[in-house]
Amino acid sequence: MTRTIRIGSGQGFWGDWLEAPRRQVEGGPLDYLMMDYLAEVTMSIMQKQRARDPAVGYAKDFVPLMERLLPALVEKGIKVTSNAGGVNPCACAEAVVEAAQRQELGGRVKIGVVTGDDILDRLEELESHGHPLSNMDTGEPLSSVRERVQSANVYIGAWPVVEALERGADVVITGRVTDTGLTLGPMLHEFGWARDDWDRIAAGTIAGHINECGAQCTGGNCLVDWEHIPNMADPGYPIVVATPDGGFHVTKHPGTGGRVSVASVAEQLLYEMGDPTNYITPDGIVDFTTIRLEQAGENNVKVSGVRGGPATDSLKVSISYLYGFKAVGTLVYAWPDAYQKAKAADRILRERLERLGLEFEEILTEYVGVNATHGALAGEPDPDIAEVQLRIGVRAHEAAAVRRFTREIAPLILNGPPSVTGFAGGRPKVEEIVAFWPALIPKSEVQPKVEIFEA
Amino acid sequence: MSAGTVKLLRLAHARSGDKGDTANIGLIALKPEYYPILEEAVTVERVAKHFEGMIKGRVERFELPNLHALNFLLHGALGGGGTLSLKTDAQGKVFSTALLRMEITVPGGLDVD
Numbered sequence: 001m002t003r004t005i006r007i008g009s010g011q012g013f014w015g016d017w018l019e020a021p022r023r024q025v026e027g028g029p030l031d032y033l034m035m036d037y038l039a040e041v042t043m044s045i046m047q048k049q050r051a052r053d054p055a056v057g058y059a060k061d062f063v064p065l066m067e068r069l070l071p072a073l074v075e076k077g078i079k080v081t082s083n084a085g086g087v088n089p090c091a092c093a094e095a096v097v098e099a100a101q102r103q104e105l106g107g108r109v110k111i112g113v114v115t116g117d118d119i120l121d122r123l124e125e126l127e128s129h130g131h132p133l134s135n136m137d138t139g140e141p142l143s144s145v146r147e148r149v150q151s152a153n154v155y156i157g158a159w160p161v162v163e164a165l166e167r168g169a170d171v172v173i174t175g176r177v178t179d180t181g182l183t184l185g186p187m188l189h190e191f192g193w194a195r196d197d198w199d200r201i202a203a204g205t206i207a208g209h210i211n212e213c214g215a216q217c218t219g220g221n222c223l224v225d226w227e228h229i230p231n232m233a234d235p236g237y238p239i240v241v242a243t244p245d246g247g248f249h250v251t252k253h254p255g256t257g258g259r260v261s262v263a264s265v266a267e268q269l270l271y272e273m274g275d276p277t278n279y280i281t282p283d284g285i286v287d288f289t290t291i292r293l294e295q296a297g298e299n300n301v302k303v304s305g306v307r308g309g310p311a312t313d314s315l316k317v318s319i320s321y322l323y324g325f326k327a328v329g330t331l332v333y334a335w336p337d338a339y340q341k342a343k344a345a346d347r348i349l350r351e352r353l354e355r356l357g358l359e360f361e362e363i364l365t366e367y368v369g370v371n372a373t374h375g376a377l378a379g380e381p382d383p384d385i386a387e388v389q390l391r392i393g394v395r396a397h398e399a400a401a402v403r404r405f406t407r408e409i410a411p412l413i414l415n416g417p418p419s420v421t422g423f424a425g426g427r428p429k430v431e432e433i434v435a436f437w438p439a440l441i442p443k444s445e446v447q448p449k450v451e452i453f454e455a
Numbered sequence: 456m457s458a459g460t461v462k463l464l465r466l467a468h469a470r471s472g473d474k475g476d477t478a479n480i481g482l483i484a485l486k487p488e489y490y491p492i493l494e495e496a497v498t499v500e501r502v503a504k505h506f507e508g509m510i511k512g513r514v515e516r517f518e519l520p521n522l523h524a525l526n527f528l529l530h531g532a533l534g535g536g537g538t539l540s541l542k543t544d545a546q547g548k549v550f551s552t553a554l555l556r557m558e559i560t561v562p563g564g565l566d567v568d
Binding site: 040041137221223224263266267268269270271272273274275276277288289290291292293305323326328362364366368372373374375376377391393394395433434435436438 | 470473474481506509518520523535538549
């Protein structure tokens, strides 16, 4: 019988369903639990936290979660791969070591830590090596926003995860390892695929892409037949059942809700897709036009045929920098003439902002219930519409104008159009905007490092 | 059934997401036999016209016949993208169903549903 491994997804982002990892561990057989916590904005939030306290800067939820799950993980021999380490993987690992000791698992848990992605302290050195870290979209050199940079992390691939597993890690905690690398890593480790086995690496990357958004491939956010997808109060999260030949199936534990179908998997495959023939990861290139999907059984989709190509010589860097400030205010106008009242309030507010001489990079008005999501495509609203939410946002490089704007919403309740409500939240908050600067860096400049911590 | 006009919603499902200020829409035929209709009717020009006024940049289209799907990139669609955007749909999550509002002509004889 062909050897298979089962890699389950337990978190699709930092903030995903807290019950999902436990359901994956307890709901049936599993070999690996992967948990993705990182998005671009997450890295800058963590960097700010670490600047205030050097002991933090990782996905804090991960530690109590591991404390709760470790006894079952150890008993069942399930390994964990996660990028919960954020900008401080070592501190995260130390916290998990302490959690293991509290569970009296001392000596029974090895934690592999992958670092080397954080290049915030090396930006000047890299620029002096002739790498301008130019913006991939605009071509501008990083020097134009250099003083405002908050974080800079290289997307590292699956191979350091493999090294950690080969050195005996039961739990692999990483910084900015790619979402896909957390699923591909265990496959490379278990099946011993070669570094230039591009088709199998591509297949493992697709498995990772399917796993990385949690239930979004098992019926969550799925448009097809959405109202009949069963038991969405208890959705099964995806499990990739992989074989050494590079083929795999997508399924979920028996008895869980949701639905694994060709439709649900195809939607996830196309999520955040660019050119499908040239999906670039640190580990290789994938051609999505080669993927075959087939319903192999109930809640079981077979994925085959995946072809790939050689990895490039570069890695992507995600750099975050302070851009400016924004705020969004809302008020709700009721029947009759709800839409007309909301539009009148917008005109009045804009006139007041102008009289104050406030300058904004952008002012955006949306009418929730009328055009906020589909714009003019939604057509004219019912003249008898029950209510319309006026939603107005401003953005500026300086905080002062944005702060003044936040004082101009509430007065409209008493000195603007009638039948207005929905302001219980008080003044809008001024939010700092952290923007992203995508760049490339040669692979030769980045040396991922693997350390083992023992509980 | 003779030639008639239907909303894309009857022929396809979709999922959208973001990359910077670009929204992507994966448009997937509900049945394999609908894919050639999508390929023929949902052109770059039609999609650019459909989203006129909602996006600032160009539209790109990629074909994935293996998944009976088309992938569209809508540049300049998200009001600056990610954290800059003031839009409700700053991450382009519902451009998917906005595309499914498009009305297309279905050749005569095809039984939709």
